[in-house]
Amino acid sequence: MSRHPRVAFTMNREDHASAFPAPLLVELSAFTEIITPEPLTELSSAQARAVLAETEILITGWGAPRIDAATIGMAPRLRAIVHAAGTVRPILDPAVYDLGIRVSSCASANAVPVAEFALASVVFGLKRASRFVAQLRDTKGVRDVRGMPPIGANRVVIGVIGASRVGREMLRMLRTLDAEVLLCDPYVSPAQAAELGVTLVDLHELCRRSDAVSVHAPLTDQTVGMIGAQELSLMRDGAVLVNTARGALVDTAALTAELVSGRLDAYLDVVHPEPLPADSPLYTLPNVVITPHIAGALGNEVVRLGELAVAETARFAADGTFEHEVRSVDLAIIA
CATH class of the missing domain: 3.40.50.720 (NAD(P)-binding Rossmann-like Domain)
Structure with missing residues (x-):
């Protein structure tokens, strides 16, 4: 050279x-x-x-x-x-x-805005921002917490799926919250998890225990649909699912059923298919926020x-x- x-x-x-x-x-x-x-x-x-x-x-x-x-x-x-x-x-x-x-x-540079977006989604999701926005539109000014799922990010359990570049940046940012953090990643050892300051668990335990689940796994043949009906059913009532990774990691039909029922909340920057069909109920549900794949670097990022x-x-x-x-x-x- x-x-x-x-x-x-x-x-x-x-x-x-x-x-x-x-x-x-x-x-x-x-x-x-x-x-x-x-x-x-x-x-x-x-x-x-x-x-x-x-x-x-x-x-x-x-x-x-x-x-x-x-x-x-x-x-x-x-x-x-x-x-x-x-x-x-x-x-x-x-x-x-x-x-x-x-x-x-340069994926590590792109990981920063994605993790920032995911963290904001977790906080907004647990604050029930989308539900309150919908309520405000209907009532033109009334705030009513009755019937809301648990509100707030204080002393909650947050599950992170995947210690990818974005996942690790997310783990770093989560230290700003008063929360217990669980991690599911088959390539991370207990010793490495300890260094990251998180508790290593399998996927089902993570789903059962978490108030919010943030998805950061890669999309491979092995991970397609990894969050399906069984995993979603394990999530506690009012849990928030945040996906800034790939839409196909989550079974859309199973997630739609849970969201239509109102049992779960979701902040989805990626969906499958992308975009969703025009008649998908997810566009208008008060417990769902869908953004058009904007978590990664845009504008001045x-x-x-x-x-x-x-x-x-x-x-x-x-x-x-x-x-x-x-x-x-x-x-x-x-x-």
């Missing part, structure tokens, strides 16, 4: 502009040669092929085309991919690793991804290492 490695971008233009404002591109150009400041939005044109032929570090992001062996074949000098977004799974063919390409992800991508590129240019490397063995278990 040259002393100043040649860098190119592939992602959608809007996120590129948000993640890499001019001052950050100036910082990046201090230790790299940016082949073109404009991101490649496709990799098949003659122009894209010409850029790839010179690229040593490829910075990807949301909207990037899938990177596979054919892509690497067009980039003989490529040594590393830095993903300025969350998970690399949608864009990265595992065959890339067989060709010796190193990969880094996106620049965090660019900053971390530049830091990772600087590290790789200096000594060939990454702080946030994604290995081939990680693909099966990461979000």
Whole structure:
């Protein structure tokens, strides 16, 4: 690799502009040669092929085309991919690793706003904010706590499913609450759970004991529908389900039945299918808040991804290492 490695971008233009404002591109150009400041939005044109032929570090992001062996074949000098977004799974063919390409992800930067959103959802959910909003709309000013589930986040039990990057950031943020925190994750040992300051339990115990459950597991063949009718039935009356991970982790039909009955509350940033059918009752229930997949970095949060991508590129240019490397063995278990 040259002393100043040649860098190119592939992602959608809007996120590129948000993640890499001019001052950050100036910082990046201090230790790299940016082949073109404009991101490649496709990799098949003659122009894209010409850029790839010179690229040593490829910075990807949301909207990037899938990177596979054919892509690497067009980039003989490529040594590393830095993903300025969350998970690399949608864009990265595992065959890339067989060709010796190193990969880094900025998922840890994206984890911050997701965990902030999840924490806010837990607090709002336990405060019964959506129920009070609906009540206020109907009564035009009357607040009545009669018939409400238990209100507040003081001395409650909060269950976190998945010690992913977002899950761990959520665990850190939960320390601000006066709450007992349970964790379900098959890849975490009791000793590691102790270091995280949480109690390790299985999924059913977590569902039984928690006043609020926050989902942060990856979506894999093994986790699809992991929260189904049985798990939901174990949750105590008035429990709050928060999902900022993937909609397919939860059985939508089973959850809908529980929410229509009014037994549970839910704050859902992801659903399955996404979006839900227009006639879904979840859009109008007073005990449900649905947001359109906004927990991850948006607006002024996106620049965090660019900053971390530049830091990772600087590290790789200096000594060939990454702080946030994604290995081939990680693909099966990461979000």
